[in-house]
Amino acid sequence: MADTAPGINSSIDTNKESATCAELILKFLYETWWRVEFSCLDKIPDNGSAFIVGNTSGYIPWPALMLSYALMKDKNKKRKVYTLTNFDHIENEKILSFLHSLNFRPWSYDNAKELIENGEIVLAFPEDNSVIGKTMSSRNRLKRFDWTKFLPAIESKIPVFPLVTLGVDESNFVLHNSTFLSKLLETSAFPISPFFPWLPFPFNLSTLPVAWHMKLLPALNYTVLNERESVQDEAKRLALRAEGDIQAEINRLLRTRPRLF
Amino acid sequence: MVNWTHLKTLVSENPLQSLQRRSPDFYELYAGKTDDYGFKLETWAKWEPVFRFFFEDYFKVEVRGIENIPEKGKAIIIGNHSGLIPIDAGMMSMVMCHSHRNPRRVRYLITDWFLTLPFLGDWMKETGQVRASLETAEKLLADGEIIGLYPEGVRGVGKSFRDRYRVLDFHPGFVKLAIASQTPIIPVATIGGDEIFPNLTNLTSIARIMRLPFFPVTPAFPWLPFPLWITPLPIRWFINIRKPIYLNYPPEKANDKKLVRDIAKDIQYEIQRDLNDLLEKRHTLFTGGSNG
Numbered sequence: 295m296a297d298t299a300p301g302i303n304s305s306i307d308t309n310k311e312s313a314t315c316a317e318l319i320l321k322f323l324y325e326t327w328w329r330v331e332f333s334c335l336d337k338i339p340d341n342g343s344a345f346i347v348g349n350t351s352g353y354i355p356w357p358a359l360m361l362s363y364a365l366m367k368d369k370n371k372k373r374k375v376y377t378l379t380n381f382d383h384i385e386n387e388k389i390l391s392f393l394h395s396l397n398f399r400p401w402s403y404d405n406a407k408e409l410i411e412n413g414e415i416v417l418a419f420p421e422d423n424s425v426i427g428k429t430m431s432s433r434n435r436l437k438r439f440d441w442t443k444f445l446p447a448i449e450s451k452i453p454v455f456p457l458v459t460l461g462v463d464e465s466n467f468v469l470h471n472s473t474f475l476s477k478l479l480e481t482s483a484f485p486i487s488p489f490f491p492w493l494p495f496p497f498n499l500s501t502l503p504v505a506w507h508m509k510l511l512p513a514l515n516y517t518v519l520n521e522r523e524s525v526q527d528e529a530k531r532l533a534l535r536a537e538g539d540i541q542a543e544i545n546r547l548l549r550t551r552p553r554l555f
Numbered sequence: 556m557v558n559w560t561h562l563k564t565l566v567s568e569n570p571l572q573s574l575q576r577r578s579p580d581f582y583e584l585y586a587g588k589t590d591d592y593g594f595k596l597e598t599w600a601k602w603e604p605v606f607r608f609f610f611e612d613y614f615k616v617e618v619r620g621i622e623n624i625p626e627k628g629k630a631i632i633i634g635n636h637s638g639l640i641p642i643d644a645g646m647m648s649m650v651m652c653h654s655h656r657n658p659r660r661v662r663y664l665i666t667d668w669f670l671t672l673p674f675l676g677d678w679m680k681e682t683g684q685v686r687a688s689l690e691t692a693e694k695l696l697a698d699g700e701i702i703g704l705y706p707e708g709v710r711g712v713g714k715s716f717r718d719r720y721r722v723l724d725f726h727p728g729f730v731k732l733a734i735a736s737q738t739p740i741i742p743v744a745t746i747g748g749d750e751i752f753p754n755l756t757n758l759t760s761i762a763r764i765m766r767l768p769f770f771p772v773t774p775a776f777p778w779l780p781f782p783l784w785i786t787p788l789p790i791r792w793f794i795n796i797r798k799p800i801y802l803n804y805p806p807e808k809a810n811d812k813k814l815v816r817d818i819a820k821d822i823q824y825e826i827q828r829d830l831n832d833l834l835e836k837r838h839t840l841f842t843g844g845s846n847g
Contacts, residue, residue, distance in 0.1 A: 431834075432831075432834070432835060435831045435834065435835075436831065437831075438828065438832075531821075534821065534824055534825070534828070535820075535821070535824065537824065537828065538820065538821070538823065538824025538827060538828070539824075541824070541827055541828075541831075542722075542724065542823070542824070542827070545718070545721040545722070545723075548717070548718065548721065549718060
């Protein structure tokens with residue numbers, strides 16, 4: 295466990311200096327840049343494992359970092375969240391090491407099972423890499439959830455919570471996804487934004503100061519099954535339900551959103 | 556280039572003869588028969604060229620999954636509602652009249668408000684729509700008809716442009732009906748309808764005074780004179796028809812509120828998923844361009 299800054303239950307597994315640095319960055323993003331409004335965080339269980347699935351956009355899964363910071367800020371929640379995501383598209387060593395220090399791990403069935411067995415909270419983004427090139431015309435519309443991501447949770451019989459993030463698509467202002475360049479460079483997407491690929495690193499990772507609303511929805515109901523085939527069917531059903539619940543909540547929040555910035 | 560062939564039949568031919576020539580199976584099925592709910596083949600025949608013009612030449616509707624609608628027997632078609640004026644029901648009726656192997660009418664269940672409108676109320680009945688009630692729906696299904704429902708209700712038609720193709724929560728009554736009557740449900744997702752009359756804002760205070768469900772402000776309404784404000788934009792439509800869902804529950808399960816709510820939610824989510832997919836695959840908004 296890392297050293298903690300005063301008043302904060304830091305979950306960052308790294309040395310004191312980088313923990314403080316990361317915390318300052320997250321604090322700035324959470325409170326000043328995106329002014330995140332987080333509701334229903336209290337639904338996170340005080341102990342035991344849980345699986346959270348959410349929507350995201352762009353190269354870096356910012357909602358995971360905002361959830362981590364929200365948990366760090368909450369003095370009553372002495373929990374940390376492990377984010378399982380696909381690192382294939384990130385080659386920059388600095389970013390990889392930074393993400394690892396923030397409890398990010400590569401997605402794999404074994405990693406998920408291990409974390410769940412250790413009683414940890416696991417966060418995953420079942421839209422996968424399809425969100426990297428998500429353009430503004432597709433904003434606030436979810437891509438299909440990968441049902442296989444739900445298998446470790448169902449098999450372990452742990453609660454599954456959908457996490458809604460409104461604002462993430464607009465803050466990652468992607469004008470166009472160049473399929474020509476992505477094929478040429480053999481990447482899953484090549485998003486063109488006002489910052490990328492024009493500005494040098496790390497400015498090309500800039501985002502717009504859009505107001506975010508994050509909400510943790512009630513745990514999904516599912517049937518505990520033992521047969522492999524039935525578990526797969528249940529995972530497909532759960533993926534649709536999680537995706538649908540998040541999309542429906544985004545639709546509701548959009549209708550009442552007071553401001554974009 | 557718009558093709559006016561269908562509209563030309565309005566002035567060049569007797570409507571019934573024209574329908575008999577163009578849709579012989581549909582004509583044979585309903586000619587000389589009376590309908591308890593006011594359907595008149597003459598009225599259908601008069602208006603069919605107009606709707607077919609919009610279906611084939613103006614909106615250039617592309618339909619996927621037409622084979623999922625059974626050739627015989629009862630079914631409940633469920634869809635997302637759109638368009639201020641519910642043209643979506645008219646387009647589905649065209650699908651069943653002209654694109655299906657065994658043409659049939661779809662009996663859309665409509666709210667009382669539409670039936671109270673002068674001229675429009677009678678016209679809706681005569682073209683096959685019926686007043687929404689559980690009793691009517693059960694009787695139609697018992698007669699082996701296809702009924703159509705929009706579980707978003709009238710709110711779905713009045714959606715603003717920024718909420719286009721964002722499904723409102725479904726009223727679960729259709730699932731109760733499907734279980735009680737042992738009828739398959741066919742989910743249908745439609746894109747195009749929410750953009751033909753871009754609803755910029757809804758003036759709720761005026762709507763309240765005029766006792767309307769909504770009072771839209773579009774680029775054309777209420778600024779331009781009739782019929783300009785009722786002229787839709789030439790948006791390309793896509794309709795995706797899913798496979799029928801057979802709910803294998805005994806009729807008494809229709810009273811299980813949680814089950815009914817859960818199934819309605821799943822169908823709502825499937826339709827929203829299809830809408831997202833269709834929007835992503837759409838390459839051109841207007842009918843003039845190629846969709847790749």
